[in-house]
Amino acid sequence: MADEQQTSSTGGAPAQSRGPGDRGGRGPGGGGRDAGRKYFRRKKVCKFCVEKIDSVDYKDTRLLGQFVAESGKIVPRRLTGVCTPHQRRLTAAIKQARNIALLPFSGRH
Numbered sequence: 001m002a003d004e005q006q007t008s009s010t011g012g013a014p015a016q017s018r019g020p021g022d023r024g025g026r027g028p029g030g031g032g033r034d035a036g037r038k039y040f041r042r043k044k045v046c047k048f049c050v051e052k053i054d055s056v057d058y059k060d061t062r063l064l065g066q067f068v069a070e071s072g073k074i075v076p077r078r079l080t081g082v083c084t085p086h087q088r089r090l091t092a093a094i095k096q097a098r099n100i101a102l103l104p105f106s107g108r109h
Helices: 061-065 084-099
Strands: none
Touching (some): 061 084
């Protein structure tokens, strides 16, 4: 019996001691099981630049609705891929459409 390794209570794996800074592969920068893999992420392009839309119209609720989350929040440009000048125009148009009740201020509860 003295020859056997200690096992953890989770079932059969040898017990390992962790250092004070080791998080076990979880958390930010912790790695996890696919720490070595690099995923290809396509660069997001501005929808308005690609389609050559110069002005964002507050009356176009179908277009504006694509940039508003279900909760009613304006989706940030890092998620949508819209360039900075168009995001500013988009935000102003969404706020204007909300003020005249074309878009809701909040989502459904």
